[in-house]
Amino acid sequence: MKKTLAEIAAYVGGRVVGDGSIVISGLDNIEGAGAHDLTFAVEPHIEEAKSTRAAAVMLPEGVEDFPLPALYVEAPRAAFAKLLELFTPKLVFPQGVSSEAHIGKDVQLGKDVTILPFACVDDHAVIGDRVTLYPGVYVGQYSEIDEDTIIYSNATVREHCHVGKRCIIHSSAVIGSDGFGFTTKDGVHTKVPQVGNVVLEDDVEIGAHDGIDRAAMGSTVIGHGTKIDNLVHIGHNCKIGPNCLIVAQTGISGSTTVGHNVTFGGQVGTVGHISIGANSVYAARSGIIGDMPEGVFCAGFPVQSHTEWLRMQAAMKHLPELRKEVKRLTKELAKLQAPHSEKE
Numbered sequence: 141m142k143k144t145l146a147e148i149a150a151y152v153g154g155r156v157v158g159d160g161s162i163v164i165s166g167l168d169n170i171e172g173a174g175a176h177d178l179t180f181a182v183e184p185h186i187e188e189a190k191s192t193r194a195a196a197v198m199l200p201e202g203v204e205d206f207p208l209p210a211l212y213v214e215a216p217r218a219a220f221a222k223l224l225e226l227f228t229p230k231l232v233f234p235q236g237v238s239s240e241a242h243i244g245k246d247v248q249l250g251k252d253v254t255i256l257p258f259a260c261v262d263d264h265a266v267i268g269d270r271v272t273l274y275p276g277v278y279v280g281q282y283s284e285i286d287e288d289t290i291i292y293s294n295a296t297v298r299e300h301c302h303v304g305k306r307c308i309i310h311s312s313a314v315i316g317s318d319g320f321g322f323t324t325k326d327g328v329h330t331k332v333p334q335v336g337n338v339v340l341e342d343d344v345e346i347g348a349h350d351g352i353d354r355a356a357m358g359s360t361v362i363g364h365g366t367k368i369d370n371l372v373h374i375g376h377n378c379k380i381g382p383n384c385l386i387v388a389q390t391g392i393s394g395s396t397t398v399g400h401n402v403t404f405g406g407q408v409g410t411v412g413h414i415s416i417g418a419n420s421v422y423a424a425r426s427g428i429i430g431d432m433p434e435g436v437f438c439a440g441f442p443v444q445s446h447t448e449w450l451r452m453q454a455a456m457k458h459l460p461e462l463r464k465e466v467k468r469l470t471k472e473l474a475k476l477q478a479p480h481s482e483k484e
Contacts, residue, residue, distance in 0.1 A: 141165065141227045145196050148178065149211050151226065152219040154198070158209030162195050167220070167227050170194070178211070180220040233272070241273075250287060268305070280316070286342070295346075298354065304342035310370070313346045319353040319360075319376025319394060332356060334376060341365075341382070347372060353394070363400065375412060387424070399434060423449075 143151075146160030166177045173179040173194035180198035181189035189197050189208075196209040198216045213219040233254050237243060240257035247261050250269035255261065259273040262280050268287035273279070277291045280299035285291070289307040297303060298316030309315065321332035336355025340362045346352065347370035353360060355377045362374070363382035372386050375394030380386075384398060387406040392398070396410055399418025410416070410428040417434030427441030440449040 141229075145178070145209060145211060148223065152211075152213055152222055154211045154213035154219065156209070156211055157206070158196070160209075162209055164195060167223055168194070178223070180216040182216050244281070262299070274311075283316075292348075298338075300337040301339070301354070302337065303340045304344060304364075306343050307340050308345040309340075310346060310348040310350075312348055313350040313352070315340065315346065315352050316354040317351050319356050321356050321376065336360065336377070338362070344368075347388070350374075353378075369406075381418060421446075 142163055142165045144160060145156050145162045145164060148164060149156045149160065164176065164178045168174065168177045168179055170179050170181060170185060170189050170192045173192055175193060175195055177194045178196050178198060179189065179192055179194040182200055186199065186203055190206065196211055197206065198211045198213060198220055199206060200216050201212050201214060233256060235252050235254050237249070237253065237255040238257045241255045242260040244261060244263035244265065246264045248266045250267055250271065252270045253267055254272040256273060256275045258275045259277040260279070261267060261273070264282045265279045266284040267279070268285055268289070270288050271285050272290045274291060274293040276294040278296045279285060280297060280301065282299055283297050283301045285297065285303045286305040288305055289303055291297065291309045292311045294311050295309045295313045296315065297309070298314070301316040303309070303315065316338045318334040321334060322329040323332060334354050334356050336358045338352050338354050338360045340346070341364040343365045344362050345367045347368050349370055350368055350372045352362065352374045353376040358377065360374065360376055360378050362380045363384065365382050366380055366384040366386070368386045369388040371388050373391045374380065375392060375396070377395040378392055379397045381398050381400035381402065383401045385403045387404060389407045390404045391409045393410050393412030395413045397415045399416060401419045402416060403421045405422060405424035405426065407425045408422050408428065414428065414431050416428065416432045417436070419435045420432065421437045422428065422443065423439035423446060425441070426439050426443045428443045437446045438444060439446045
């Protein structure tokens with residue numbers, strides 16, 4: 141792919157300052173970009189970008205006196221993401237069902253599906269139009285995969301689960317693994333049958349090696365547009381709202397309800413059977429141990445206001461000095477009290 145800077149500007153709706161005839165043949169980050177690449181920069185990296193080897197730099201409007209040819213846009217990250225799709229060749233696979241795939245009894249296949257070698261679609265499953273199943277995918281009995289969904293190698297969608305439109309499920313994810321339910325009597329753990337399912341609504345993305353547990357009864361639900369990073373566990377009967385972001389190694393315990401537009405940083409953990417309000421952010425390694433309101437920004441364990449947590453972290457740096465001071469004052473107090481003790 142080769143395009144002039146002016147052509148790229150027209151494609152992303154930006155404006156060029158400098159030589160618009162420069163030919164761009166690749167995209168890269170500030171450090172790795174070469175003489176024919178376009179990179180992008182936002183604060184706090186704009187100063188660093190002044191010394192890049194890139195042919196040109198995409199910048200936010202308002203940056204002035206930049207020494208290199210520049211492409212100005214309102215939102216550089218979003219515009220650069222659009223360009224990444226343009227410059228990255230799409231993978232092409234032959235449409236149809238490979239002779240080396242397994243298709244069970246009474247399976248419904250939509251139009252223009254791509255089912256690659258060693259994928260397995262079990263009995264009574266429904267595969268929508270333009271679905272792509274990579275090698276090693278397993279779709280269980282009575283499961284439904286809606287149109288334009290992509291499921292990568294070795295992912296599993298177990299029986300009775302429903303995957304919405306335009307979803308992406310990455311390698312080795314398991315949709316519908318059994319929920320962690322046991323009764324214990326006389327020291328013996330007995331499995332409680334997990335007879336529910338998982339519902340992924342439209343435009344959901346599930347990361348590699350994620351585990352989304354099926355409900356004991358009813359459905360575990362991942363809301364429309366929610367994006368889940370790698371190595372995340374969602375327990376049985378959880379209800380995750382629309383447009384949430386869940387970062388790697390987060391664990392959400394069973395029967396937790398999460399509102400819309402909630403962000404969980406890496407390694408966040410929750411107890412089960414709680415409600416977490418919408419439009420909230422939880423910093424990495426937060427521990428959520430009870431119901432939470434809407435619109436909060438929290439951190440720490442147990443979770444607290446992010447501002448309070450920052451103050452606490454700053455204060456903890458002074459604990460060694462404070463300990464020494466307390467020891468010194470204790471000794472001084474003992475000396476002052478000694479004469480009074482002798483008189484008594």
